Amino acid sequence: xxxxxxxxxxxxxxxxxxxxxxxxxxxxxxxxxxxxxxxxxxxxxxxxxxxxxxxxxx
Numbered sequence: 001x002x003x004x005x006x007x008x009x010x011x012x013x014x015x016x017x018x019x020x021x022x023x024x025x026x027x028x029x030x031x032x033x034x035x036x037x038x039x040x041x042x043x044x045x046x047x048x049x050x051x052x053x054x055x056x057x058x
Contacts (some may be wrong), residue, residue: 010017
């Protein structure tokens with residue numbers, strides 16, 4: 001099976017190659033999700049601190 005010039009046939013090493021690809025994709029997905037969630041937490045914290053500073057200045 002091919003997609004363009006990429007050959008999907010890993011032969012006798014398929015048992016090792018495809019799980020490695022799957023694990024890599026899962027780790028990348030985890031890293032992206034974790035980064036997005038951390039950014040959301042930091043933004044919420046920054047907004048909270050700005051609101052505190054604004055209220056303290058009154």
